[in-house]
Amino acid sequence: MPDPLPSAYRILTAASLPAYLATLPGIPARLGGAPSAWQVRDVADGNLNAVFLVDGPEGGLCVKQALPYVRVVGESWPMDIHRAFFEARYIARVAPFAAGLAPRLHHYDDAQFVMVMDKLAPHTILRRALLEGRHMPRAAADLADYAARASFHTSDLAQPFERRFEDLLVFSRSLALQRITVDLVFTDPFAEHERNRFPRPHLTAWAAALREDAAVKDAVATLRRAYLGKPQSLIHGDLHSGSVMVTPEETRVIDGEFACVGPSGFDIGHVLAHFALAWFARPQGDPLRPLLAADMAVFWDSFRRRFLALWEGAEATGDAFPASHYPGPAGAARMARQRAAYLDDIFADARGFLAVEIIRRIIGFAQVADFQARAGEEERASAMASALAFARSLLVWPERYGDIADLTAALPRFDGAGLDPRPTRPW
Ligand code: ADP
Ligand code: MG
Numbered sequence: 001m002p003d004p005l006p007s008a009y010r011i012l013t014a015a016s017l018p019a020y021l022a023t024l025p026g027i028p029a030r031l032g033g034a035p036s037a038w039q040v041r042d043v044a045d046g047n048l049n050a051v052f053l054v055d056g057p058e059g060g061l062c063v064k065q066a067l068p069y070v071r072v073v074g075e076s077w078p079m080d081i082h083r084a085f086f087e088a089r090y091i092a093r094v095a096p097f098a099a100g101l102a103p104r105l106h107h108y109d110d111a112q113f114v115m116v117m118d119k120l121a122p123h124t125i126l127r128r129a130l131l132e133g134r135h136m137p138r139a140a141a142d143l144a145d146y147a148a149r150a151s152f153h154t155s156d157l158a159q160p161f162e163r164r165f166e167d168l169l170v171f172s173r174s175l176a177l178q179r180i181t182v183d184l185v186f187t188d189p190f191a192e193h194e195r196n197r198f199p200r201p202h203l204t205a206w207a208a209a210l211r212e213d214a215a216v217k218d219a220v221a222t223l224r225r226a227y228l229g230k231p232q233s234l235i236h237g238d239l240h241s242g243s244v245m246v247t248p249e250e251t252r253v254i255d256g257e258f259a260c261v262g263p264s265g266f267d268i269g270h271v272l273a274h275f276a277l278a279w280f281a282r283p284q285g286d287p288l289r290p291l292l293a294a295d296m297a298v299f300w301d302s303f304r305r306r307f308l309a310l311w312e313g314a315e316a317t318g319d320a321f322p323a324s325h326y327p328g329p330a331g332a333a334r335m336a337r338q339r340a341a342y343l344d345d346i347f348a349d350a351r352g353f354l355a356v357e358i359i360r361r362i363i364g365f366a367q368v369a370d371f372q373a374r375a376g377e378e379e380r381a382s383a384m385a386s387a388l389a390f391a392r393s394l395l396v397w398p399e400r401y402g403d404i405a406d407l408t409a410a411l412p413r414f415d416g417a418g419l420d421p422r423p424t425r426p427w
Pocket of ligand 2: 047048255
């Protein structure tokens with residue numbers, strides 16, 4: 001059971017926010033002027049929390065407060081407010097490695113479950129930009145850089161195991177949100193569940209086909225076990241295009257409340273999944289499509305290159321490969337093979353998580369806005385069905401997708417696969 005609400009906890013409103021912020025150390029100076037001059041805007045467009053942007057004469061801040069329930073659903077779905085603690089810990093833990101790619105955290109209030117961070121402006125949510133047909137040229141490479149730095153530096157490749165175990169101790173207590181991932185990502189979409197929100201009746205047969213496909217279920221079971229039992233590095237846990245704010249020049253990762261220690265391929269698969277979802281959501285011939293396919297390749301290739309560069313550098317002082325382990329030139333060759341195998345393993349995990357993420361975003365509770373790019377329910381459902389066909393293929397025939405080029409080359413093959421879930425071609 002989640003801890004009871006601390007008695008001092010109050011839900012902030014736009015009206016009560018200035019007086020509250022005035023009490024926090026260092027915060028009034030960042031805004032400047034008197035609290036009465038601060039402009040507050042409620043911008044919560046996410047699913048879970050209250051978010052305000054505050055502007056003063058000297059600068060702007062973003063204030064995020066965890067609510068004791070799921071914001072989009074209401075009080076009927078209670079949700080542990082300690083998620084704010086884990087988001088704040090995640091930001092602080094990754095900040096030394098991800099300099100410049102996430103907003104800075106200026107204050108965390110452990111009585112009100114409030115984070116005060118940089119206000120990102122004029123940034124927009126990446127998903128929104130893509131929905132409007134605007135390609136963001138830096139996003140893929142920047143996200144690769146972020147993911148490589150965060151996953152390398154919090155792994156056994158860079159850290160003594162004692163340090164990683166500290167992360168495990170902290171983030172293993174984030175039970176409520178990891179429960180959501182286990183249920184909403186890995187479980188509900190592959191069973192009959194009232195929370196599943198796919199368009200009916202168009203995708204009813206697809207939902208049943210996925211539920212009844214033994215090969216799909218086996219692959220998902222393996223991935224669920226990896227999420228639960230492969231503590232490789234600290235992961236963001238929800239790294240989709242709605243958790244990324246962009247301008248054409250800048251990329252910032254937000255919303256790390258699902259952070260946990262898990263398989264590094266989880267975040268990688270999520271980024272790829274949301275580029276792929278955006279690809280399927282665009283109509284045929286849309287100029288964004290080739291750019292999104294290129295983003296997938298740029299993201300993976302940059303991640304791999306950056307991760308290897310970090311591993312070959314001076315900071316690879318973790319316990320996984322002590323310097324004494326592979327001495328001499330023969331050792332160097334063995335080490336190179338180890339590195340390649342490690343990256344292949346991340347890719348294999350990412351390919352699976354990519355597929356599960358696509359499925360859960362179409363069949364499950366948390367739908368994505370990308371498909372609004374299609375007019376009409378039937379056309380939207382067809383685009384979703386194509387994405388499902390792609391995802392199922394990755395789960396059932398992973399050996400056909402040995403590298404990123406195999407993935408991007410496959411996208412058009414599933415385009416227009418139709419609403420009938422029976423495979424007509426041997427994918
Ligand atoms: P939730 O966890 O409820 O999904 P998010 O962290 O995704 O909340 O934030 C919700 C929305 O608030 C984002 O989609 C974005 O529009 C806005 N937002 C969040 N953080 C910032 C920030 N640092 N600067 C500006 N806007 C932000
Ligand atoms: Mg969130």
